[in-house]
Amino acid sequence: MYAIIRTGGKQYTVRPGDLLRVEKLPRELGAEFDLDDVLLVGGDKIHVGEPTVKNAKVTVVVTQQDRAPKVIVFKKNAVRAIAVCMVIVNTSPSFL
Numbered sequence: 299m300y301a302i303i304r305t306g307g308k309q310y311t312v313r314p315g316d317l318l319r320v321e322k323l324p325r326e327l328g329a330e331f332d333l334d335d336v337l338l339v340g341g342d343k344i345h346v347g348e349p350t351v352k353n354a355k356v357t358v359v360v361t362q363q364d365r366a367p368k369v370i371v372f373k374k375n376a377v378r379a380i381a382v383c384m385v386i387v388n389t390s391p392s393f394l
Contacts, residue, residue: 304337
């Protein structure tokens with residue numbers, strides 16, 4: 299049996315016994331709680347939610363809380379060559 303759950307704005311496919319890393323939840327270490335945002339339950343028969351499956355829940359236990367590694371972002375601006383188009387209006391010598 300498997301389920302597709304939504305937490306932290308992302309969707310995850312989970313099975314019993316899976317270890318899943320998600321965004322921080324306001325729970326203590328070792329806390330057991332239910333996730334009610336179940337989008338699909340699969341197995342012998344598939345139940346698809348509209349948008350969630352009614353009366354479906356996934357029970358989870360918080361096993362570890364830590365910080366993710368810092369993501370360093372480099373932004374590079376492309377150097378653009380500026381081309382100037384000119385129209386010649388007069389060719390008479392003005393220095394005479």
